[in-house]
Amino acid sequence: MPVADDPTRQEGSGPPAKRRESGRGWNWLLVVPFFGTFFPWIYNTRSPEFIGMPFFYWYQLVWVPISVILTIIVYRATTGRKP
Amino acid sequence: MDVKWVVLSVFIFLFAVVTVLGFVASRWRRAESLDHLDEWGLGGRNFGPWVSWFLIGGDLYTAYTFVAVPGLLFGVGALGFFAVPYTILIFPMAFIVAPRLWSVAHRHGYVTPADFVRGRHGSATLALAIAITGIAATMPYIALQLVGIGAVLKTMGIEGEWPLVIAFVILAAYTYQSGLRAPALIAFVKDALIYIVVLVAVIYIPIKLGGFDDIFAAADKKFSGSEQPTDGLVLADAQILGYSSLAFGSALALFLYPHAITGLLATRSRDTIRRNMAALPAYSFLLGLLALLGLMAIAAGVEPLTSASGTPDTNTVVPLLFDQMFPDWFTGVAFAAIGIGALVPAAIMSIAAANLWTRNIYKEYLRPNATDAEEARMSRLVSLIVKGGAVAVILVLDPQFSIDLQLIGGVIIVQTLPAIVIGLYSRAAHAWGLLAGWAVGLAGGLYMLYDTPNPVTGKEHFGGAQYALSNFGIDTKVTLYTGLIAIVLNLIVTVLVTAVVRMTRGAEFPDQTSPEDYGVEAGDPGVEPLSIEGEHAPAPTGRG
Numbered sequence: 001m002p003v004a005d006d007p008t009r010q011e012g013s014g015p016p017a018k019r020r021e022s023g024r025g026w027n028w029l030l031v032v033p034f035f036g037t038f039f040p041w042i043y044n045t046r047s048p049e050f051i052g053m054p055f056f057y058w059y060q061l062v063w064v065p066i067s068v069i070l071t072i073i074v075y076r077a078t079t080g081r082k083p
Numbered sequence: 084m085d086v087k088w089v090v091l092s093v094f095i096f097l098f099a100v101v102t103v104l105g106f107v108a109s110r111w112r113r114a115e116s117l118d119h120l121d122e123w124g125l126g127g128r129n130f131g132p133w134v135s136w137f138l139i140g141g142d143l144y145t146a147y148t149f150v151a152v153p154g155l156l157f158g159v160g161a162l163g164f165f166a167v168p169y170t171i172l173i174f175p176m177a178f179i180v181a182p183r184l185w186s187v188a189h190r191h192g193y194v195t196p197a198d199f200v201r202g203r204h205g206s207a208t209l210a211l212a213i214a215i216t217g218i219a220a221t222m223p224y225i226a227l228q229l230v231g232i233g234a235v236l237k238t239m240g241i242e243g244e245w246p247l248v249i250a251f252v253i254l255a256a257y258t259y260q261s262g263l264r265a266p267a268l269i270a271f272v273k274d275a276l277i278y279i280v281v282l283v284a285v286i287y288i289p290i291k292l293g294g295f296d297d298i299f300a301a302a303d304k305k306f307s308g309s310e311q312p313t314d315g316l317v318l319a320d321a322q323i324l325g326y327s328s329l330a331f332g333s334a335l336a337l338f339l340y341p342h343a344i345t346g347l348l349a350t351r352s353r354d355t356i357r358r359n360m361a362a363l364p365a366y367s368f369l370l371g372l373l374a375l376l377g378l379m380a381i382a383a384g385v386e387p388l389t390s391a392s393g394t395p396d397t398n399t400v401v402p403l404l405f406d407q408m409f410p411d412w413f414t415g416v417a418f419a420a421i422g423i424g425a426l427v428p429a430a431i432m433s434i435a436a437a438n439l440w441t442r443n444i445y446k447e448y449l450r451p452n453a454t455d456a457e458e459a460r461m462s463r464l465v466s467l468i469v470k471g472g473a474v475a476v477i478l479v480l481d482p483q484f485s486i487d488l489q490l491i492g493g494v495i496i497v498q499t500l501p502a503i504v505i506g507l508y509s510r511a512a513h514a515w516g517l518l519a520g521w522a523v524g525l526a527g528g529l530y531m532l533y534d535t536p537n538p539v540t541g542k543e544h545f546g547g548a549q550y551a552l553s554n555f556g557i558d559t560k561v562t563l564y565t566g567l568i569a570i571v572l573n574l575i576v577t578v579l580v581t582a583v584v585r586m587t588r589g590a591e592f593p594d595q596t597s598p599e600d601y602g603v604e605a606g607d608p609g610v611e612p613l614s615i616e617g618e619h620a621p622a623p624t625g626r627g
Contacts, residue, residue: 021602030175037168038331040323044161046316052295056317057375060167064368067171071178071361079354 026077033067086240090406093415094239094422097276098250101269101423105257105430108264118456120194123262123463124438125349128189132358134267138431139346139359141270143337144366145224146231146425149277149373154397156377157387159314160306162322164374165330170367172334178360181338182353183507183601189348189610190600195435196344196503197443203506205592206514207447212521213499214443217341218469220496221436224340225473228425228432230398233477235418237388238402244478250422251429255470258430259463263349266430273427276420278369280405284417285372288408292382298375301382311539321560325549328564336493336566339500341435342428352605380404429470437465491532494548494566498524501577507601514592516581524573531565 036042037060046054112127121128130138148166155163184199193199196217201210229247236246257265292298299316306314313319318326337343350356380400385407387395405417441462446453453461502517512520534554537546549562583589603610 027179030178033171033175037171038327040318040326044318044323052297052299054299054316056161057164057371060164060171061368061371063171064167064364064371067175068361068364071175071364074178075357075361079357 021078022080023078026074029070029074032070033063036063036066087406087411087414089411090415090418091239091241093412094235094419097272097416097419098422101272101426102253102257104268104272105254105265106260108257108268109261111261111264111268118459120438120441120455120458120462121192123459124194124434125345126263126267128349129351130267130349130355131351132355132362135346135350135355135359136362137270137274138263138267138349139343140363140366141266141273141424141427142342142346142431143363143428144277144370144424145428146228146421147224148370149421149424150231150234150398150401151227152370152374153377153380153401154387154399156374157380157385157400158377158397159311160302160316160378161318162313162326163377164371165326165333166374167367167371168327168330169333169337170364170370172331173337174360174364176334177338178357180504180507181347181356181360184344184503185347185350185353185356186603186610187507187596187600189605190603191595194348195439195442196339196341196499197439200499200502200506201443201447202595203510204502204514204517205594206518209502209514209518209521210443211447212518213502214439216495216499216521216525217439218436220492221341221432222469222472222476223492224342225429225432225436225469226476228429229473229477231425232422234396234398235402235421237396238399238406239418247477248474250426251470251474254426254430255433255467258433258466258470262463263345263431263434266427266434267349269423269430270427273420273423276416277424280417280420281369281373283413284376284405284408288376288379288383288404291408292379298379298382302378305381313539321562325562325564328567329549332497332564332567332570333493335500335570336497339496339503340432340492341439342432345431345435345438354604376401376404383407429473433466433469433473434462436469437462440465491545491548494528494532494569495525497566497570498528498573500570501573505577510594511581512577513581513584513589515584515589516577516579519580520573520575520577523576524569527572528565528569531568535565 043056043059045056048055050058112129152163152166157163184196187193187203188199191198191202193202195214197210197214200213201207204210229251232250233247289295289298303316306316313322338347347356350359377400380403383404385400385403387397387403388399389395402418402421405414409417441458445461446458450457498521501512501520505512505517531550531554532548533544535546535548535550536543548565550565550568552559552561552563
């Protein structure tokens with residue numbers, strides 16, 4: 001993981017090292033949390049409740065793990081192997 | 084109020100531990116010397132994913148988080164929960180944009196956001212504007228950290244301002260000594276304490292209060308019994324746009340703060356940043372749970388202490404809740420968590436502000452031939468001055484308005500977005516357009532803040548960062564986040580002035596960067612320690 005320690009890429013001549021990030025289309029997945037949370041009209045209600053918590057609160061909390069999972073998917077998909 | 088000795092002893096013990104850590108940090112991952120800004124101001128630019136996670140997390144989730152957000156929920160309910168969508172929106176955006184800044188900054192040795200603006204847009208004046216904005220937005224943010232410590236001290240029964248001053252003198256001393264390594268090391272302790280306290284609090288307190296049913300019922304009773312139209316368990320219709328625009332606008336602002344950028348640039352690689360943007364939201368979940376403590380305080384019947392002006396100080400709600408619920412020794416741990424949670428960001432912020440001064444004002448205008456060692460010495464000195472300024476701010480202004488101070492800072496800092504974020508992608512905007520947009524956005528933003536009364540506190544001006552659309556002649560009660568209106572103004576002016584400059588064939592400024600610079604990773608050619616325009620000697624070895 002410590003990329004800087006990779007000795008194969010220390011030599012300075014030639015074209016810039018091969019891009020280790022690819023598949024930029026995956027980045028569009030990152031728009032999803034925006035649609036989930038930017039429109040409070042969707043979730044500005046009390047019911048359904050969950051363990052006594054109004055919908056407004058637990059719905060937004062649920063989006064935290066969802067955004068984490070999406071970001072991890074995008075990270076994995078856009079990080080290629082080291083050349 | 085009597086002094087709580089057990090609580091105070093635990094607090095002082097933990098505070099002493101991090102003080103020792105702060106001084107010892109100067110030997111951690113030691114460089115040959117601290118006589119270079121990359122070492123003192125960026126910790127050697129060599130923090131890996133774990134250290135960065137603690138450092139950036141400690142940097143972004145501040146005492147403001149622990150004290151003011153629950154305080155807001157205590158006061159108005161649903162509106163205060165904006166902090167959750169706010170932190171959800173930040174990281175996907177930063178995941179895309181921040182690695183580009185890392186790459187170009189490492190290729191050219193940029194230490195501050197204004198360094199990048201200088202190199203990219205070729206205008207020292209624009210860079211000066213960005214630097215001043217950064218410093219102006221950071222000062223109240225540091226002051227806000229003091230409010231966090233102050234709330235805790237107050238709850239422990241300690242009167243007067245001197246303990247606050249002592250805490251900051253100690254902080255200033257080890258920041259001066261160790262630079263960014265101090266908050267990076269202390270962040271481990273801070274986070275460990277915070278996680279323990281929050282997990283215990285959100286499990287133990289609801290059980291003691293009879294579950295979330297009872298908590299929300301008590302909050303509902305309070306809000307429906309109040310006269311204010313702005314509080315409630317869910318948002319009023321007129322608040323909905325204000326809520327989401329505040330969350331979105333604050334998210335845009337966060338990674339433009341100099342201290343956030345300092346945290347980013349201190350990382351070892353692009354990959355470190357990308358990993359962190361996926362891992363940092365773990366803190367957001369914590370923040371959401373923390374926010375609910377404000378509602379738990381309602382159910383527990385907490386009465387906030389009054390501030391100097393006689394109004395209830397909602398910043399004391401969380402400390403009081405802990406004090407009421409926990410045994411004394413654990414209250415001490417919880418208070419230390421809040422106090423130390425304020426020290427980490429305050430240290431990073433003062434370093435970031437000092438770097439801006441040194442790089443973009445002192446070296447640019449006052450002493451162009453400053454050596455690396457002189458730069459580092461200057462930054463260390465200025466970090467002391469910045470903290471002194473923050474203490475002065477807090478002694479002069481009513482700490483009650485801490486959250487508004489932070490909102491004002493957000494309105495100001497978001498005006499640097501076009502120069503930095505558009506700049507990371509293209510040169511389509513001309514430096515003069517960006518400068519004009521910045522000026523108009525700033526003036527408009529400040530005017531709107533001035534024009535915002537707060538009926539609850541009776542303030543006529545600077546009553547908050549929600550601007551009523553009725554001011555524009557629209558017949559509605561809807562409000563929008565001031566920063567978002569100001570940034571739209573900024574963008575419009577940027578586009579118009581750029582068009583005029585290009586049509587009249589105004590001067591084009593040189594661009595120091597090239598397109599490949601924005602995608603390079605550590606170890607690529609040119610991303611070993613480098614310096615701006617080769618004017619420095621190469622940095623000491625032992626890095627990378």
